[in-house]
Amino acid sequence: MRKSNYRVVIALLLFFAGMLNYLDRAALSVMAPMIKGDLHIDDAQMGGLFSAFFIGYCLFCFIGGWSADKFGPRKVFSFAAAFWSVFCGATALVTGFTHLLIVRVLFGIGEGPMGTTTNKSISNWFPRKEVGRAVGFTNAGQPLGAAIAAPIVGLVGLNFGWRIAFVVIAALGFVWLASWRLLFTDKPEQHPRVSDAEKALIARDRPATTFTQDKKQEDTYTLWYYVFSKPVLGVAAAFFCFNYIQYFFLSWLPSYLTDFQHLDIKSMSIIGILPWLGATAGFIGGGIVTDILYRRSGNFLFSRKAVIFTGLTIAAGCVLMTAYTRNTAGAVALITVASIFAYMTPQACWSLLQDIVPAHRIGTAGGFVHLLANLAGILSPSITGLLIQYGGGYQSAFILSSCLALVGVIALAILVRQNKVNELFGKTPSQKEAITQH
Template identity: 25%
Template structure:
């Protein structure tokens, strides 16, 4: 059988495509929001309930999805969740009220909760530690590519046919990918097309807690009781509302604050997501550079990326000070870059700290913390945007990101969890 050189990059490409389609289905609702408000007579607050339904179900399902992935494995577990989100996304076209949309989007959120834990688990299986942040950066770039593709695709579907067609198209695309995942994805130990040299490179470059089956798998209670967990979970709690707000509210913000029509939304709303792509990729390369030039270890290098992203988030926090829509777009671009660089580092930390058979569970739990904050902030935006305005809310997001940087330095130890007979978990 012919061997394929650099197969790990093809595998992360497959993961990235899944993330692209997951975020395409997620952002379809945001781009369609002005049309839905008009045709279904939905208010801003009711739209916030739809966003919150997705976020709440995503939040509650994160640890469950992570646990299922650790039990079923990356291949079967991820395929199962992807098929479900494809079906639920297509079913959104059947909704005829904000309640029906909330129900459908909640179901999509439950299924998509597996997306990031599965991507992280695949990255920990296919990449040595020194390349893992790069791999996570590439699969995380799918989130902003999906969000970037959503405006032109959804607007085209609405103009050419209807808002319902937008959800059907994105659902069908996700279903096709899920079948492809089942066919092509395998663990490096089982992949016959992987060269012996690359297999050795991958496995020898992984930490001990990723090389072994890890029979002493940490329980959920042990994970939750570790300081290392909270050193990741609290910063994610503080930082995630920014990304949730960018994804769900930028099109409606431009529509309400600057009077953008559908074509103008399609023309400009993808730009912050392009810079988010750059943040994912550049943010993935920064930790190795910080290690080389500053002589810091792996975990400290991730902390430095989080700090850099938090400082840059001050940019979109000042949107309320300007009246030009073009300045707003520029500041959103800075925010997209900053958050995705920061987010990639936070997500990767779970694989730096936790073992191969618990990494998806741990990431699911930190994701639950992150998305609980995103859910609450979506409701706050819905309640206050019409009266207080968006400007002060974006300022609050910048402050929260800065607090996330403070929290990660104060809580997260500079070494992974250790295990011993008497004290199975120490931070």
């Protein structure tokens, strides 16, 4: 690796962190048919277990973001990775519903800081013109982790039992932790392998430098001024609506394929890869498109919002059509297309947030957004489980997810507007053009 390009190493570390996180999370849904039979758990209880993860996760999204601002992403990610790996492995020891519920909450605490700490790391290590691609690439590891979870966890579970699958994943977490400690520093200025030229390139054009305030302003505005502003809440709303779809798929797609489409676990493990490969393409493609739109328009806000609008709208249509599709091939195709476009949304949300919040508040504000967005992780799996067992089944679950995607589009259009961003930073009308065209 050339010294002038060391930030590629950082991107790869964050990519593999996201892959491991979603491999960990998806493992329970892939093994759900086995675990339900072994531990005598019904669909409503399974939905509760999927949601339990997000009780700890949501709280530590915010705490993790605040910690990343205060202590730096290196320490926070190190602690988080060790914690989540221990409790992923502890899943192999559970003997019933209550034990598994407790382990899932603790496991969620460990993974909570991941998203906001990743965003803080990107803010520190990448120039503004590369933010879209950096966020898109690093976060592409997440759906790819969910994709490989189906064959890896499914086949390990079939051959060695579902408990061994969780032990194997925990071991991978500790391998990543060792790499992170060896290769990462909080800022490029601290790393001996980063050239002076690369340090200067990053420092000249760090995200949120347009709005970096002087010391007096930093002391004047509290973090609550930013986190409760309309633009930040608008990003959180769009992120929440995307997450509702994401956690519906992440938690219930394997069960949908086995229970509703009547696939066996082996077939599900192979076919279940497709939507997550589509999601990976959406993450990477969305990051590329946002950077292209920014270069051509010069408008950071427009480039991010256009991608979110397009992604959520097309995803809503595909999810709605899936509700009325009985053919397995057609349903998987629609879910895959929905994943491609839906997964253009989160990277645009993260990079948009970096432009509407000053650098010294990005970890905390990002943590707050992530907390609100991941309340969907509590609601989506539980509501879906209740709908499957007591309501309109999978059809009603798909319809609800589709409607929420459109709610995200509306919230973003109303709350995240250029004049609202200008007001957030106390910009005058004469400064608007400079902000928009930076």
